[in-house]
Amino acid sequence: MATAAYPPPPPYYRLYKDYLQxxxxxxxxxxxxxxxxxxxxxxxTTDDVLPSLEEQGVRQLYPKGPNIDFKKxxxxxxxxxxxxxxxLSDVLVERPSQYARRVEDISLIFKNLHHLLNSLRxxxxxxxLIHILELQIQRRKQAVEDIKRRREEAQRRLKESLGTLExx
Amino acid sequence: MDIISQLQEQIxxxxxxxxxxxxxxxxxxxxxxxxxxxxxxxxxPTEDAANFAEQPKLMSAxxxxxxxxxxxxxxxxxxxxxxxxxxxKRIAELQSENDAVGQDLxxxxxxxxxxxxxxxxxxxxxADNCLNLKKPN
Numbered sequence: 001m002a003t004a005a006y007p008p009p010p011p012y013y014r015l016y017k018d019y020l021q022x023x024x025x026x027x028x029x030x031x032x033x034x035x036x037x038x039x040x041x042x043x044x045t046t047d048d049v050l051p052s053l054e055e056q057g058v059r060q061l062y063p064k065g066p067n068i069d070f071k072k073x074x075x076x077x078x079x080x081x082x083x084x085x086x087x088l089s090d091v092l093v094e095r096p097s098q099y100a101r102r103v104e105d106i107s108l109i110f111k112n113l114h115h116l117l118n119s120l121r122x123x124x125x126x127x128x129l130i131h132i133l134e135l136q137i138q139r140r141k142q143a144v145e146d147i148k149r150r151r152e153e154a155q156r157r158l159k160e161s162l163g164t165l166e167x168x
Numbered sequence: 169m170d171i172i173s174q175l176q177e178q179i180x181x182x183x184x185x186x187x188x189x190x191x192x193x194x195x196x197x198x199x200x201x202x203x204x205x206x207x208x209x210x211x212x213p214t215e216d217a218a219n220f221a222e223q224p225k226l227m228s229a230x231x232x233x234x235x236x237x238x239x240x241x242x243x244x245x246x247x248x249x250x251x252x253x254x255x256x257k258r259i260a261e262l263q264s265e266n267d268a269v270g271q272d273l274x275x276x277x278x279x280x281x282x283x284x285x286x287x288x289x290x291x292x293x294x295a296d297n298c299l300n301l302k303k304p305n
Contacts, residue, residue, distance in 0.1 A: 066251075067251050070245065070247060071242050071243070071245055071247065074175075074238075074242045075239060075242055078235055078238055078239060078242075081182070081235075082231075082232075082235055085186050085231070088190070089190070092190070092194075106186070110179065110183060113179050114176065114179065117172055117175055117176055117179075120172055120245075121172065122252075123247070123252070123255070124170070124172055126252070126255040126256070126259065127246070127255065129259060130255065130258055130259060130262060133259065133262035133263065133266055134262060136266060137262065137265055137266050137269055140266070140269045140270060140272075140273050141269055143273055144269070144272055144273050144276050147273075147276045147277065147280050148276060150280070151276075151279070151280055151283060154283065154287070158287070
């Protein structure tokens with residue numbers, strides 16, 4: 001059964017014919033793209049930042065501001081979630097047709113929870129970087145100590161052997 | 169798994185327990201009399217009537233346990249630093265210290281390599297003298 005052949009290689013391979021002899025005769029690779037670009041009909045951006053909740057059309061339940069107390073907000077959102085689940089079960093018992101509003105509220109709380117956790121990720125990245133730098137500094141200091149010790153040991157042995165040779 | 173991923177997993181688990189609870193209870197609940205006009209529904213004393221009374225208790229216990237687990241994970245978050253600027257300042261400090269220690273290491277390495285070359289040179293001369301090697305002319 002005939003299958004489709006792979007697409008041919010891009011035609012500008014001919015420009016690299018003399019690359020082994022003269023690396024400058026071939027064109028430079030294209031520079032990295034900045035801003036937005038289109039890939040297979042979809043728009044992508046090179047600026048990877050977490051979009052705030054308002055940009056996604058979701059109401060923000062925790063207070064805005066420069067420094068958010070993540071632990072407190074996460075705990076209070078958890079309590080709100082439990083209360084809403086309890087409310088939903090009450091509504092289902094008494095007025096079952098009004099579940100939609102409660103379910104919306106619960107999904108709003110979940111979206112806020114996930115957004116809070118996602119905004120913790122840059123903090124985690126910086127903390128990981130700090131940890132890696134500290135480890136690297138420690139390893140380098142250890143290596144410096146090791147080299148110093150070995151050099152002193154070598155000097156000592158050379159002096160010893162010099163003494164032994166002169167004693168002969 | 170890191171703590172933030174664990175927190176995300178825990179949230180998803182709470183959501184799963186919640187909708188499983190409501191779904192199961194709604195599906196398995198025995199029929200109930202709505203109004204005096206309609207006859208009493210046929211009471212089928214099947215064997216899940218006994219089990220069914222346990223389900224809400226078990227499921228709500230699972231939900232509360234998952235919520236407590238979430239609180240425990242939140243308490244375990246290592247949010248020591250007081251903000252982004254403090255972290256960036258610490259990163260800059262560590263980078264400069266890393267550079268200084270790196271240069272130190274580089275100097276030690278070069279000195280050690282020089283000494284190694286000297287010793288190797290001297291050793292090969294001593295060995296040549298011992299073996300009385302003559303160059304073929």
